[in-house]
Amino acid sequence: MTRLFHRLRGILRDVEQTAYRLHPSSLDHLGLSVALKSYCADFGKQNGIAMSCTERNIPRAIPPRLGLTIYRVAQEALRNVVRHSGARKAQVQLQGCFGGIELIVSDTGSGFEMTPERLTGGLGLTSMYERVSLLQGELTIESNQLRGTRIGAWVPLPKAEVNGPKELK
DSSP states (O other): OHHHHHHHHHHHHHHHHHHHHHSOHHHHHTOHHHHHHHHHHHHHHHHTOEEEEEEESOOSOOOHHHHHHHHHHHHHHHHHIIIIIOOSEEEEEEEEETTEEEEEEEEOSOOOOOOHHHHHHOHHHHHHHHHHHHTTOEEEEEEETTTEEEEEEEEEOOHHHHTSSSOOO
């Protein structure tokens, strides 16, 4: 009976972790900036990567769909750092600019050759493009072999958010 209890407890822990990865409660309760900084700190510890996460000019209220999109793009970009780049350092920047939110994830890893097959062949890059384009945003990828990769995502804010209490410059 004890064995079954421990097994069930382990399964419950796995389900809770999966639910958190799908939609962390901190995103709803604390906002995009705090949730992303927390994710970066945990990610760095778990993967042995020196992480830097900065933010500036982020409005207090970000529409939930926009926040989740930026969060998911950051997650996927950082997973790619671990899977493909071999980098020991990564940087995440979040900023309000040009009437939207911009995310930049860069690493110091091996980079890759920017061929059409590489840019459209993987599920990770494809999902990032799709998420951002659904919100009329833009995704850019720059990579140089042996010098790292930089993924940029920009998603427009609704007009009410741009003209809200914390004006973007």
